[in-house]
Amino acid sequence: xxxxxxxxxxxxxxxxxxxxxxxxxxxxxxxxxxxxxxxxxxxxxxxxxxxxxxxxxxxxxxxxxxxxxxxxxxxxxxxxxxxxxxxxxxxxxxxxxxxxxxxxxxxxxxxxxxxxxxxxxxxxxxxxxxxxxxxxxxxxxxxxxxxxxxxxxxxxxxxxxxxxxxxxxxxxxxxxxxxxxxxxxxxxxxxxxxxxxxxxxxxxxxxxxxxxxxxxxxxxxxxxxxxxxxxxxxxxxxxxxxxxxxxxxxxxxxxxxxxxxxxxxxxxxxxxxxxxxxxxxxxxxxxxxxxxxxxxxxxx
Numbered sequence: 001x002x003x004x005x006x007x008x009x010x011x012x013x014x015x016x017x018x019x020x021x022x023x024x025x026x027x028x029x030x031x032x033x034x035x036x037x038x039x040x041x042x043x044x045x046x047x048x049x050x051x052x053x054x055x056x057x058x059x060x061x062x063x064x065x066x067x068x069x070x071x072x073x074x075x076x077x078x079x080x081x082x083x084x085x086x087x088x089x090x091x092x093x094x095x096x097x098x099x100x101x102x103x104x105x106x107x108x109x110x111x112x113x114x115x116x117x118x119x120x121x122x123x124x125x126x127x128x129x130x131x132x133x134x135x136x137x138x139x140x141x142x143x144x145x146x147x148x149x150x151x152x153x154x155x156x157x158x159x160x161x162x163x164x165x166x167x168x169x170x171x172x173x174x175x176x177x178x179x180x181x182x183x184x185x186x187x188x189x190x191x192x193x194x195x196x197x198x199x200x201x202x203x204x205x206x207x208x209x210x211x212x213x214x215x216x217x218x219x220x221x222x223x224x225x226x227x228x229x230x231x232x233x234x235x236x237x238x239x240x241x242x243x244x245x246x247x248x249x250x251x252x253x254x255x256x257x258x259x260x261x262x263x264x265x266x267x268x269x270x271x272x273x274x275x276x277x278x279x280x281x282x283x284x285x286x287x288x289x290x291x292x293x294x295x296x297x298x299x300x
Contacts, residue, residue, distance in 0.1 A: 010036070011037065015039060018039070018040070018043060019043045019046075022040065022043045022044050022047070023043075023047055025044075026067070026069060026072055026075065027049050027050070027051055027067065027069055027089065027092070027095075028067060028075070028077060028085065028088075028089055030044040030047065030049070030092075031044070031049065031085075031088045031089045031091070031092040031095075032085055032088045032089075034088075034092070035088065045092075045093050045094075048094065048096070049089075049092040049093070049094055049095040049096065050069065050070070050095075050096045050098075051067055051068070051069060051095070051096070051097045051098065052068045052069060052070050052098050052099065053066075053067075053068040053074075053098065053099045053100075053101065054066075054067055054068075054097050054099070054100050054101070055067075055068075055101045055103075056100070056101065056102045056103070056113075056116070057103050057104065057105075058103075058104045058105070058109065058110070058112035058113050059104070059105045059107060059112065060105070060107040060110065060111070060112075061112075062112065063082060063083065063112045063115070063116070064076065065077040065082065065086055067089075077089075083115070083116075083119055086116070086119075087119055087120070087123045087125075090120060090123070090125055090130070091123055091124070091125060094131070095130070095131060096131045096133075097130070097131065097132045097133070098132075098133045098134065099133065099134045099135075099136065100132050100134070100135045100136070100155075101136045101138070102135070102136065102137050102138070102148070102151060103136075103137070103138040103139065104138075104139050104141075106140060106141060107141070108139050108141035108142070108143065109137075109139055109143055109145055109147050109148060110145070110147075113145075113147040113148075113151070114145070114147050116151075117147055117150045117151060120154060125154060126154075127153045127154055128153065128154075128155070128156055128157055128181065128182075129154065129156060130154045130155050130156060131156055131159050132154075132155045132156070132159065132160055133159060133160065133161055133162065134160070134161065134162035134163075134164070135151070135152060135155060135160065135162070135163055135164070136164040136166065137151075137164070137165050137166060137167055138166040138167060139166070139167035140167070141167070142167070142168045142169070142170065143167045143168065143169050143170070143173060144169075144170045144173060145173070146173060146176065148165075148173075148177070149173065149176050149177050149180070152177060152180060152182050152183070153180055153182060155182050157180075157181040157182045157185045158185070160182050160185070160186055161186060161187045161188060162186060162187070162188040162189075162190075163182070163183060163186045163188070163189050163190070164189075164190040164191075165177075165189075165190070165191050165192065166190075166192040167192065168192070168193045169195075171195075171196055171199045171200065174195055174200070174202055175199075175200045175202070177202070178200070178202035178203070178204075178205075178206070179205075183202070183206065184205045184206050184207055185207060185208075186206075186208050187208045187209055187210060188208060188209075188210040188211075188212075189206065189208060189210070189211050189212075190211075190212045190213075191212070191213045192213075193213070194213055
């Protein structure tokens with residue numbers, strides 16, 4: 001009798017060989033193939049889903065996603081089925097992301113980021129569930145939508161340690177963000193602008209130890225603003241470190257004398273160069289505080 005040849009199928013491959021093939025796949029491919037069969041899901045989930053850097057970039061009409069794993073070159077999610085495959089990735093069991101970068105072009109965060117947020121909700125991804133160590137938002141335009149707030153809330157507060165917001169937020173968006181558990185539990189926070197401290201103080205309930213505020217242009221700090229900053233320092237432990245205007249000087253103009261008085265009252269070290277405060281760092285014990293220290297001469 002003639003021998004009948006049949007085309008091999010994925011299910012026809014011996015289980016151990018399938019497991020070996022899956023072990024060689026990248027995180028994205030494993031997150032997709034885990035839905036093919038129960039056995040494939042079992043094999044895929046037996047290996048860690050770990051990403052060093054996940055980059056999300058949006059334009060007015062497009063979404064781009066790049067992935068960097070420790071042992072592989074960076075790769076992108078293909079345009080075809082990009083959003084469904086991205087959802088498979090984000091739903092992977094035990095997914096761990098060291099750094100999540102979310103950025104956009106000159107159109108700002110908009111429809112594309114909102115599409116991601118709605119898709120994550122529709123896929124059953126819960127708030128306070130994603131294991132992300134650091135999250136960074138970047139936009140050259142002012143951000144007035146709540147999309148970045150919702151993305152932040154997906155992060156597990158107990159895991160998230162670093163938040164960087166490299167865009168200017170409206171006062172209301174910032175107020176909403178600083179009321180989240182993620183914001184208040186993050187150990188490190190970096191902002192690219194000086195918030196309106198007289199409208200709300202985003203650090204009232206913040207329990208972290210490192211704050212850095214970089215301003216793109218010199219800005220004026222009011223007396224009330226300086227008092228808010230000093231109040232923040234008084235609340236922090238001796239290990240706390242704060243940098244105000246690390247990249248550019250923050251000009252305080254006629255408030256320099258007030259800055260010195262506030263610093264003395266709060267037992268803070270104040271660094272100044274040519275009338276500009278470049279940093280307020282390290283609360284120090286009263287016994288070690290020297291009002292005649294040379295650095296304060298620069299404040300007159």
